[in-house]
Amino acid sequence: MSYFGGLGGFILLVRRSLTQHALSTLVTVISVALASGLVMSVFSIKTQTYNAFTGGPVGFDAVLGARGSQLQLVLNTVFHLETSPGNIPWMMYQTIQKDPNVELAVPYAVGDNYRGFRIVGVTDKIFSDFEYQKGRRFQVKPGGQFFNPERREAVIGSFVAQKTGLDVGSKFNPYHGLIFDEKMRHAEEYEVVGVLEPTNSPSDRLIWVPIEWFYRTTGHVLRGKGEIYEPEPGEEIPDEHKEVSAVMLKLKNPQSGFILDQIINKQGKVATLAWPIGRVMAELFDKIGWVNRILSVVAYLVVFIAAGSILASIYNTINERRREFAILRALGARKKHRFLYDCPGGSLHCGTGVGMWICRLCGYPERSGYRRKSPDRCGVGRFRVSSRTPIDTCGNDYSWGSCRTNPRVKGLFNRCGHESRPDLVKLLV
């Protein structure tokens, strides 16, 4: 005798089993899917956020800025979040770039945006000397070029191009401030001369313009000497009037950082050196450690609730199907048929699987090719989702083998198709 009288019989039972309990199956699948998706997301976001802000190179070792918070300085300059803590005179940039401990110094002026994307005034060193990763410099896409500091030109990040539709030859007007407000439109017009290749870094969402032209934008005032200075068109701006939001520094060696830290932070009173950047960001996570703990608690609660709902679902399904299977037993079904007939475990596996896939679709799988394509530094990146989370293990632990051998589950299992004979009779009469 073949199982269920052949494939047709099996399909009939499975089809009816699914349609008969369609709602409960669907609800179970969705709830498990959402639970597993949520748990994976929580763990993943936590890990990825930490890694994105603290791990890996950002191209610079330190940031020099106005006296104040190192964290704000790093967030503003490296990750392009937060506001600038203030400006420092151009002379300070000139001094630091000549320092023997400094390999590269790039001035950074910020204060305008285009539709929410920051416009950053820099020198052309950012393209010629700066390596955003070891051995990797900014590259423009074919047909473009880096800006000419003598002209009002702009080079845009790949993400900006994608979101705004700007391309080589496009012209745009900047808006004052870091938050987009249509009323704050500047009269000057920049021409896009290049679109950068994706770098998987926050730079992808920046618009780079020559710092000189940033100063010459209407409404921008300079206070390098302490008094307000507005450059006239065509007039060369004296260095003493210039100022910058920050200076991004590449140091010659780790000892350089110690020396500069001693000079600027411990002995000096006018500027702040944020160094090393990774430590500054790690301190942020130390300070907001309670958020991580809450996220962990929430995640564990979700796991607990999901596990409870799985058990409740199994229990209810078993009870619902006991009578059905008792009828089948009277018709000649054997105990072993129960395994194929009663598939709550299968449904739950399915649910867990669906959850993982939803999660994978919502996020970016850690081991998939998307990793290379997706910006993986904060500020741009969508978070990748790891498939190695507690719910994954939990889901896979619910298997036929473990059901049969686990003494805790055995009692439950015994109710499923292994009713004692008097019980079977009770169900039938």
Add this chain to the structure above:
Amino acid sequence: MPLLEVTNLKKSYTSPEGEKDLVIDIPMFTVNQGEQIALQGGSGSGKTTFLNLIAGILKADDGSIVLSGQELSSLSEPERDRLRADNIGYVFQTFNLLQGYTVLENILVGMMFGNGMDKDFARFLLERVGLKDRMNYYPGQLSVGQQQRVAIARALANRPKLVLADEPTGNLDFRRAHEVVELIRRVCFENGTALLLVSHAQNVLQQFDVIEQLANINRALKESIPPRSMETQS
């Protein structure tokens, strides 16, 4: 050789107080090929237990049940399941139809564990019980009498040698009960299937030529003082 031969069959249950309560003690009972027997017994007389022992759903404490030449006690549980699927059709008082399946599918499910699904024969059976136009209905859409007819068709789905009917008219009115019993008897007769029907209803029993009193064959009832089953017997 009889189709069913029961010898010195004993079955007892343990009461909540822990005492053994003997409910079946039958020295001898036989059913021949194609024979139709009505077994009369009141509530609690052990008639359902007796049928379940014959079907192999329950296991006897002692004695022998030989069905189609096979001794049930010598068979393993899967073998008894197989024997039941091949040789016995069961009609329950409460029909026990699968509510999520259509009428036709209920018959096909009855075939699954026997000789395999045979749609033509299932349709033929439904035609025989007058439900040809209700094949795609669900049990809940049928009257009580129609549901019992589906149960009868399902009991015959595997071309069994013996049909066990446990109070098949318990939920039917007088007229419907008469029709259903007539139907069971006729269909079994046409298929050469033996029929063992248990009931306490006189109108049902009167339709049979051979009527056995469970009280006469079950010594457990005679020995109990006073016999509970006899008190409630209708």
